[in-house]
Amino acid sequence: MAISHLYTLFFLFFFSIIKSHVSEQENTPITRFQRYLQFKTTHPNPNYTAPITFLINQSKSLNLTSRTIEFVSNKPVLIITWIGSNPKLPSILLNSHLDSVPAESEKWIYPPFSAHYDSNNGNIYARGAQDDKCIGVQYLEAIRYLKSKGFVPIRTVHVSYVPEEEIGGFDGMCKFANSLEFSELNVGFAMDEGQANLGDEFRVFYADRTPWEVVIRAVGEPGHGAKLYDNGAMENLMKSVEMVSKFRESQFDFVKAGKAANSEVVSVNPVYMKAGTVSSNGDVMMNMQPSEAEVGYDLRLPPMADPDVMKKRIAEEWAPAIRNMTYTIKEKGMLRDHLGRLIMTPANDSNPWWSIFKQAVEATGEKLAKPEILASTTDARYIRALGIPLFGFSPMKNTPILLHDHNEFLKDTVFMKGIEVYESIISALSSYEGVTDQVI
Ligand SMILES: [Zn+2]
Incomplete structure (x- = not known):
């Protein structure tokens, strides 16, 4: 009896060592997503410092360059850059926002900043899981995979993280898009957040209201x-x-x-x-x-x-x-750009960026739903207003629309598939050498 008890103790001891070793070492796209979700970036007092430090560390681990600009103090914009082999070509910009709307914790099944991973259904629960920390992490994870395969982009790829989107973006993307620093990025095509779809296709947005x-x-x-x-x-x-x-x-x-x-x-x-x-x-x-x-x-x-x-x-x-x-x-925005043109990106084959984007999504075995106008408003409008083509896209299908809702979650398999989709999109967009850069 005593001996068997001793064995049990030994087993528990070694098991606990192995377990803690695994959890310390565990560093996967999912755990990195959880880590990013755990930063409290909700209004009215979003913490921008901690997630930016995390993202800079991610960019270092990928050998990417990064810089932070504060157009308004304590409201930083982070730009991570993957230089292309032909940096003279207009670049690709992948944008997401750092901030989130508040969450009423008592109405959630798990605390909204625990990023709880429910192993029964694979759902990761957190404020920001859909809106829009998923894409912020997926962009970098897709770059990680592309780099591991030795892929080199022709066009430079910028990944931007902006503050204040949830309160109108006036101190965030609005100032950034109209800055000298932005024009120096020479953006030819951009992507920003979209929305989930309950159906089996990805939604894509070509304009905001x-x-x-x-x-x-x-x-x-x-x-x-x-x-x-x-x-x-x-x-x-x-x-x-x-x-x-x-x-x-x-x-x-x-x-x-x-x-x-x-x-x-x-x-x-x-x-x-x-x-x-x-x-x-x-x-x-x-x-x-x-x-x-x-x-x-x-x-x-x-x-x-x-x-x-x-x-x-x-x-x-x-x-x-x-x-x-x-x-x-x-x-609270413009309906026409400075040349009097409608602020929308053509979502048809007259726009080469559309064709490249669509084919890249389809190459992963996925389908796009009919392109839509977003009923609400995102930071995308500030970029489109400059005449830069932009699609709003978050690769979440078979997923209930839970942005700003209680129990916001994203399923692990949907998150992982999104990385694969971005891998295809980023490699296709950054490899495009066509001359038609300003298509609007
Ligand atoms: Zn959002």
């Missing part, structure tokens, strides 16, 4: 709650709300009839209303028709929408001055 924040205000004579009179602020605002609702319906009808995707129409949604006169005890005075009222809308315009037509509609129908109404429009 542009957000407008529209506030409509009405003023008028105040009056007693019992009085019927014309041109009160509330009456005029309500008329305006009706007009906007009709327009919203007309756009939504296209979607319901299957004539357009959600992202191909102008969406307009009310986000707040403000009116009423407050008395000294904090209650709204119910016997008082107020002299001011306002409503705020979130508008999203697809690239083909005409901004001038939209502005005319707002001025003449939604907020006519003749009814004592005013409005403000905050355009």
Whole structure:
């Protein structure tokens, strides 16, 4: 009995040595992904220092060069570079963002920064697993595989990591894209994040919609709650709300009839209303028709929408001055570039980058879904606005769309397949020697 007990102790002792040895040594694409997911990069206080140190170490292990630029203090942009054999050719840029939206830990099955690997189903749970730390790691892992095979790119490949995307990118990609440092990269084609697909194809995005924040205000004579009179602020605002609702319906009808995707129409949604006169005890005075009222809308315009037509509609129908109404429009992006062109990348064979990209994905046995406009907005818009072709793409198929959701996860096999897909894409794009670099 005593002897067998001793054996058990010895076994446990040696097993624990082996186990700790394995976990210390374990350094695989999956564990590197987990490590990157464990950095708390959520707003409002994202930690950018730790993930950047990690990424710089990764780039060193791959013999790549890296540099960090701070356009705004404590909001660093990291650029990792793989120099091509012909660095004079316009380069390839692979972008992702460092930051993530917050996570309500109590609503998750595993802590959102534990990057828990569920061995039953292969899912890795973490905030950022889909949006978009997966691609940030996959780019480098694909380069690791290509290097191990002795592949040398012709075009230089840059991998960029930017801050602040989740809060509009104004201190991140917006400043970076408009900097001298960016123009010196001489980018000919770029890629940025996309979204997961429940189906068996990868989604690809050739444009983003542009957000407008529209506030409509009405003023008028105040009056007693019992009085019927014309041109009160509330009456005029309500008329305006009706007009906007009709327009919203007309756009939504296209979607319901299957004539357009959600992202191909102008969406307009009310986000707040403000009116009423407050008395000294904090209650709204119910016997008082107020002299001011306002409503705020979130508008999203697809690239083909005409901004001038939209502005005319707002001025003449939604907020006519003749009814004592005013409005403000905050355009959170551009619908046309400096040459007046639509900000979208052709996703057809007129664009050689499209053909190369598509063939590279298909070479791995995968398929692309019909190219789409992204319903929301990413940093891609700042790069496309420069006239640089860009596709939004995150190779996640058979995967529920969980960006910004509880229990965001990515399955190990999907993550690994993505590396293979990027390997094919990066080798094809960086080997392209065609002269048509600016295709838009
Ligand atoms: Zn994202």
